[in-house]
Amino acid sequence: MLGFNKQLGTFFRSLRSSGGNVGRKDSKKATVTIRDVAKASGFSASTVSIVLNNAPLARYIPLPTKGRIQKAAKTLGYHPNIFAKSLRSKRNHTVGVMLFDITDPYCTPILRGIENTLYQSSYLPILTDAHNERSRFERYLEMLLERRVEALIILANWLFLDINILSDLEKPEIPTVIIGRELQSNSTSSVTVDDEGGGYAAVAHLYALGHRKIAFVRGPKALSSSKNRWRGVQRFTRDTGLQIDERLAVDLPDQLNPNMGVDDAFRMTQELLKQKRPFTALMAYDDMTAFGAVRALTKAGIKVPGNCSVIGFDDVSSAALFVPSLTTVHQPLESMGASAVNIAIDSISSAAENRKVPAIHRKLPSEIVVRESTRAIP
Amino acid sequence: MLGFNKQLGTFFRSLRSSGGNVGRKDSKKATVTIRDVAKASGFSASTVSIVLNNAPLARYIPLPTKGRIQKAAKTLGYHPNIFAKSLRSKRNHTVGVMLFDITDPYCTPILRGIENTLYQSSYLPILTDAHNERSRFERYLEMLLERRVEALIILANWLFLDINILSDLEKPEIPTVIIGRELQSNSTSSVTVDDEGGGYAAVAHLYALGHRKIAFVRGPKALSSSKNRWRGVQRFTRDTGLQIDERLAVDLPDQLNPNMGVDDAFRMTQELLKQKRPFTALMAYDDMTAFGAVRALTKAGIKVPGNCSVIGFDDVSSAALFVPSLTTVHQPLESMGASAVNIAIDSISSAAENRKVPAIHRKLPSEIVVRESTRAIP
DNA sequence: AAATTATACAAAAACGTTTCAATAAAACAA
DNA sequence: TTGTTTTATTGAAACGTTTTTGTATAATTT
Numbered sequence: 001m002l003g004f005n006k007q008l009g010t011f012f013r014s015l016r017s018s019g020g021n022v023g024r025k026d027s028k029k030a031t032v033t034i035r036d037v038a039k040a041s042g043f044s045a046s047t048v049s050i051v052l053n054n055a056p057l058a059r060y061i062p063l064p065t066k067g068r069i070q071k072a073a074k075t076l077g078y079h080p081n082i083f084a085k086s087l088r089s090k091r092n093h094t095v096g097v098m099l100f101d102i103t104d105p106y107c108t109p110i111l112r113g114i115e116n117t118l119y120q121s122s123y124l125p126i127l128t129d130a131h132n133e134r135s136r137f138e139r140y141l142e143m144l145l146e147r148r149v150e151a152l153i154i155l156a157n158w159l160f161l162d163i164n165i166l167s168d169l170e171k172p173e174i175p176t177v178i179i180g181r182e183l184q185s186n187s188t189s190s191v192t193v194d195d196e197g198g199g200y201a202a203v204a205h206l207y208a209l210g211h212r213k214i215a216f217v218r219g220p221k222a223l224s225s226s227k228n229r230w231r232g233v234q235r236f237t238r239d240t241g242l243q244i245d246e247r248l249a250v251d252l253p254d255q256l257n258p259n260m261g262v263d264d265a266f267r268m269t270q271e272l273l274k275q276k277r278p279f280t281a282l283m284a285y286d287d288m289t290a291f292g293a294v295r296a297l298t299k300a301g302i303k304v305p306g307n308c309s310v311i312g313f314d315d316v317s318s319a320a321l322f323v324p325s326l327t328t329v330h331q332p333l334e335s336m337g338a339s340a341v342n343i344a345i346d347s348i349s350s351a352a353e354n355r356k357v358p359a360i361h362r363k364l365p366s367e368i369v370v371r372e373s374t375r376a377i378p
Numbered sequence: 379m380l381g382f383n384k385q386l387g388t389f390f391r392s393l394r395s396s397g398g399n400v401g402r403k404d405s406k407k408a409t410v411t412i413r414d415v416a417k418a419s420g421f422s423a424s425t426v427s428i429v430l431n432n433a434p435l436a437r438y439i440p441l442p443t444k445g446r447i448q449k450a451a452k453t454l455g456y457h458p459n460i461f462a463k464s465l466r467s468k469r470n471h472t473v474g475v476m477l478f479d480i481t482d483p484y485c486t487p488i489l490r491g492i493e494n495t496l497y498q499s500s501y502l503p504i505l506t507d508a509h510n511e512r513s514r515f516e517r518y519l520e521m522l523l524e525r526r527v528e529a530l531i532i533l534a535n536w537l538f539l540d541i542n543i544l545s546d547l548e549k550p551e552i553p554t555v556i557i558g559r560e561l562q563s564n565s566t567s568s569v570t571v572d573d574e575g576g577g578y579a580a581v582a583h584l585y586a587l588g589h590r591k592i593a594f595v596r597g598p599k600a601l602s603s604s605k606n607r608w609r610g611v612q613r614f615t616r617d618t619g620l621q622i623d624e625r626l627a628v629d630l631p632d633q634l635n636p637n638m639g640v641d642d643a644f645r646m647t648q649e650l651l652k653q654k655r656p657f658t659a660l661m662a663y664d665d666m667t668a669f670g671a672v673r674a675l676t677k678a679g680i681k682v683p684g685n686c687s688v689i690g691f692d693d694v695s696s697a698a699l700f701v702p703s704l705t706t707v708h709q710p711l712e713s714m715g716a717s718a719v720n721i722a723i724d725s726i727s728s729a730a731e732n733r734k735v736p737a738i739h740r741k742l743p744s745e746i747v748v749r750e751s752t753r754a755i756p
Numbered sequence: 757a758a759a760t761t762a763t764a765c766a767a768a769a770a771c772g773t774t775t776c777a778a779t780a781a782a783a784c785a786a
Numbered sequence: 787t788t789g790t791t792t793t794a795t796t797g798a799a800a801c802g803t804t805t806t807t808g809t810a811t812a813a814t815t816t
Contacts, residue, residue, distance in 0.1 A: 044766045059761050082525050083465040084802035087771050115507045127505040129493045181730045291699045318696035422796050438793050462772035465801050
């Protein structure tokens with residue numbers, strides 16, 4: 001606490017534009033530079049740089065010298081100018097994080113994972129949000145590349161990712177990892193969750209509770225996660241012989257706003273109910289969809305989970321708060337963010353050493369978390 | 379779509395490390411610099427710089443010259459090196475955004491507002507998240523200052539802000555605006571919402587619906603927003619003579635995790651119920667608190683809003699999705715973010731012109747949004 | 757004793773900009 | 787004509803680092 005004030009105090013002073021270094025010749029200098037430290041310590045700027053960065057040559061510098069330099073740097077409140085540093089080293093310890101829609105609750109935990117892991121390596125994220133607009137994505141991509149971020153982490157949430165964007169990403173020679181969308185590319189890494197396994201586990205859960213008449217509100221057809229989750233369901237039906245009534249399976253419309261998913265799901269569920277085909281459980285594409293479905297069911301006088309079980313996917317933070325709290329397939333979002341950062345940082349250092357490493361594709365397991373919205377058939 | 383590929387294509391090429399500029403002498407250059415443009419266009423680097431930046435001197439440069447330089451820059455795919463640029467100009471079009479907990483749903487819309495407004499001015503945010511840890515905040519503060527961000531925007535969500543942090547912020551000579559906490563400081567600007575007015579409106583809404591026996595789950599005592607909202611309630615009681623039973627007013631414990639607010643509220647509401655003092659409405663500190671309260675009420679067999687109305691505060695995105703959807707006091711979060719950025723950018727340009735302007739303190743009105751969780755007394 | 761190697765430091769050359777001061781030509785005024 | 791201003795362009799000096807190369811001195815080996 002106290003140490004902070006002292007430490008940062010001198011830092012601020014050193015950044016201040018009023019003359020910090022008294023007693024020097026004309027002394028109207030704004031910041032304290034490496035040369036100031038050199039003069040104060042009695043060594044040259046080169047030596048100071050070598051000592052302060054622990055460069056290879058620092059091996060030859062005796063301890064007393066190091067000590068004096070470090071002391072001088074500290075008392076002067078020296079902080080290297082990051083622009084000059086980057087200009088030389090071409091590195092800036094910054095990565096670009098590109099979201100497609102920060103409004104999507106799916107983002108937040110991933111962001112937390114990204115930030116936390118970056119922090120451990122003293123990297124800082126520059127955040128951009130494409131608002132689901134392609135042109136905005138491109139603009140941001142350009143801005144980030146101009147800034148020479150050392151890596152790119154792209155959050156492909158709820159994204160109708162067309163092939164072109166992928167190919168655009170191949171061009172820049174900068175480590176890139178995309179979260180939530182697997183590419184067969186060997187220049188862009190990816191971190192995904194096992195959607196198919198999750199879909200399988202979700203129906204399996206309902207099945208185990210005795211449900212046989214199950215309705216499905218699938219995600220938009222264009223979404224790869226939607227396809228994969230459904231593939232898991234189909235695999236389960238093959239494995240067990242469970243019959244799916246296709247008339248009880250509807251698709252959310254292709255649509256850019258993830259939060260509209262709730263309203264869409266609400267409507268689709270109402271239409272499902274209009275058909276008067278009984279079902280005892282409903283599997284939703286994701287949690288937002290599930291929220292919409294529960295709302296429709298409740299409004300129709302169908303109790304959840306009393307008369308109908310509902311299962312979601314994602315485990316967004318509000319899933320646990322919902323009444324009834326939502327049984328769902330948990331995605332390890334924070335880990336995904338962490339994973340992406342680890343891949344990115346590894347790539348950065350590989351590139352720094354001129355080692356070529358192929359793209360990494362990591363698929364994390366999902367895990368079902370049972371809460372109140374599903375119940376065994378009486 | 380097509381234009382993009384062409385544009386960015388040359389950009390990528392220009393950043394590539396394989397020799398981009400063929401035909402030059404030894405031609406193993408990694409990037410295309412301003413001198414390349416100079417040679418290609420037949421003018422000097424100075425002129426190129428002046429033209430491309432529209433510097434004051436550009437006034438004297440005839441159009442044909444400008445044209446040739448711009449063409450050369452474009453065909454070469456020249457993009458100025460931002461480090462060199464910043465090294466000279468001491469500006470980098472970057473602001474630091476410091477959150478105290480990104481997990482707090484209150485953050486997201488503000489972040490959206492910040493990002494969107496920055497985008498308009500071609501600024502980019504560096505995102506940090508203190509995880510409610512003081513030491514982490516300090517570390518991040520130092521990192522951001524080292525990077526010479528041009529301004530600081532601090533999101534004081536659910537923060538037990540001690541005086542020291544405030545005073546620390548006074549030191550750096552960099553425009554700073556804090557969201558969610560008003561300071562009397564005249565060096566740090568602030569953007570807040572009218573908590574007192576919101577508290578007043580909330581209780582007024584319940585009163586108008588006929589409720590007279592109202593329970594309160596107040597926020598942690600240390601939180602200024604908690605105090606201010608309660609002050610609004612008290613003002614209302616003075617204005618109307620409404621009686622508040624102090625035994626029906628409880629406080630959330632001081633605690634760092636905003637999402638734990640739900641559990642805390644759940645417990646506190648249960649204890650409220652144990653007292654067996656009847657109440658027909660409950661006003662919660664914020665939406666999270668309200669979620670916890672609804673859960674406790676529902677569990678105790680008390681229907682919301684049938685037997686008890688509940689009102690929240692904040693209007694986080696899940697408030698509308700909740701069943702029943704939550705009546706709450708809407709904070710213009712996105713506008714708050716936008717407002718903060720506008721203040722910050724204004725301050726930056728004032729500082730650039732050596733104009734001293736005092737800190738700005740903006741207080742935005744809140745607005746009640748009526749949904750399902752409140753109902754008139756029969 | 758001479759030759760070699762290890763140690764300890766510094767000078768200078770980048771890195772890619774922007775900007776100030778200088779220059780030269782052209783235009784204008786006296 | 788000469789002197790002054792305006793227009794058009796440039797060389798060179800920063801900006802603050804890091805890194806390479808060079809040069810002493812000291813330590814070690816032959």
